[in-house]
Amino acid sequence: MxxxxxxxxxxxxxxxxxxxxxxxxxxxxxxxxxxxxxxxxxxxxxxxxxxxxxxxxxxxxxxxxxxxxxxxxxxxxxxxxxxxxxxxxxxxxxxxxxxxxxxxxxxxxxxxxxxxxxxxxxxxxxxxxxxxxxxxxxxxxxxxxxxxxxxxMKTFFVLDNLDNLIKGGRLTKIAAHIASFLSIKPILGSDGDGDIKLYDKARGSKKVFRRFVEVVGEEGSDFENKVLGIAHCNAPEVAYELKEQFQEKYHFKDIIVVETAGLSTVYANDGGIVIAF
Known part of the structure; x- marks a missing residue:
């Protein structure tokens, strides 16, 4: 079979x-x-x-x-x-x-x-x-x-709304506090063992996504032999704009964009972006 x-x-x-x-x-x-x-x-x-x-x-x-x-x-x-x-x-x-x-x-x-x-x-x-x-x-x-x-593999994400992660016990209150203070947005990611950690932060959406692109360069290598995946929750414009920036800067073997299904939507919430490579 x-x-x-x-x-x-x-x-x-x-x-x-x-x-x-x-x-x-x-x-x-x-x-x-x-x-x-x-x-x-x-x-x-x-x-x-x-x-x-x-x-x-x-x-x-x-x-x-x-x-x-x-x-x-x-x-x-x-x-x-x-x-x-x-x-x-x-x-x-x-x-x-x-x-x-x-x-x-x-x-x-x-x-x-x-x-x-x-x-x-x-x-x-x-x-x-x-x-x-x-x-x-x-x-x-x-x-x-x-x-x-x-x-x-590396996984990172930027979310507009952290409520479901916090209420579900999947995010520390420290990170939640940072996210709500002076419009600071966190860049979150896997700690390498499958749990979530705070990787970095920036003030405002434009700066956080600029930093998001930089993080890939700091954390990755050998891009020509890797696929980058982008999942978005009801945010196709942001996802495809990020795809263009990643293409211009890192020359991945391929970049795919998908929409989040139900479970990912719960935790990414409206406007959330998740990447892995």
């Missing part, structure tokens, strides 16, 4: 990538004050954003059950799974538990990758797996190369 990629719904994909890679997406659940959403292809992002704005007490998300993953594992003899950071969600543990349950009854190959990221970071990990499958690498070589890719 070949190899197949499965990811949770934090893996943000364009229509082109969905068609090309045929990834099995396992949805998370999103609960606002008055509505519940399943993060699948039927979710309307604008309805979710409206419901989020109307929720005074924050938004809650629920990871998929092991049974949700089992349904996807049954579709292939060899499955590579990508989840959002285990430091941010129980999704990784759910995927691993499903793997252990499946392994009791058969000899299917299943490997679960902790992306140590989310959103476009998961997308890039999935793309790397797909690339290696297409090149017909051995499945164990794929595991080794993708784990190395995850360890070297």
């Amino acid at each position: 070949g190899c197949r990629i499965v990811a949770d719904s934090s893996c943000d994909l364009s229509d082109e990538l969905k068609e090309k890679m045929d990834i099995g997406l396992v949805p998370l659940k999103i609960d606002t004050e008055n509505r519940s959403f399943i993060d699948d292809e039927n979710l309307d992002i604008h309805e979710l954003l409206t419901a989020m704005k109307d929720s005074e007490h924050g938004v809650k998300t629920s990871c998929p059950s092991p049974n949700d993953f089992l349904k996807e594992y049954e579709k292939s003899d060899n499955t590579f799974v990508v989840t959002l950071s285990s430091k941010l969600s129980g999704t990784y543990n759910s995927a691993v538990l499903a793997k252990n349950i499946m392994s009791e009854d058969n000899d299917k190959f299943i490997h679960v990758f902790d992306s140590k990221s989310a959103s476009i970071g998961e997308t890039l990990v999935s793309m790397k797996i797909f690339e290696l499958i297409q090149k017909q690498y051995d499945k164990f070589d794929i595991v080794t190369k993708v784990e190395q890719y995850i360890d070297e």
Whole structure:
């Protein structure tokens, strides 16, 4: 039955990538004050954003059950799974538990990758797996190369609104204070182990995005052999303007732009930008 990629719904994909890679997406659940959403292809992002704005007490998300993953594992003899950071969600543990349950009854190959990221970071990990499958690498070589890719990947983001990250316990109150003081906007990123840290800050949107572009040069290298991913929440103009700036300055092998799906929308919030490379 070949190899197949499965990811949770934090893996943000364009229509082109969905068609090309045929990834099995396992949805998370999103609960606002008055509505519940399943993060699948039927979710309307604008309805979710409206419901989020109307929720005074924050938004809650629920990871998929092991049974949700089992349904996807049954579709292939060899499955590579990508989840959002285990430091941010129980999704990784759910995927691993499903793997252990499946392994009791058969000899299917299943490997679960902790992306140590989310959103476009998961997308890039999935793309790397797909690339290696297409090149017909051995499945164990794929595991080794993708784990190395995850360890070297950088993820950064700038958000207009930090409320859901704060209320969800995924951002320290110190960073929240900085964000609300004198229009200072933080540049946040992965700490290398899948948790969120404050990387830098700037006053105002123009300065923070200028600094955002500089950060890539400070933190990255060998751009000609790397793909940069940009995910945006209802902010296509900002995303494509950033794409042009990255193209002019760093000459990446490729730069892709995608819209955030439901889970990423919850935490990126309206106007949020996430990059990974």
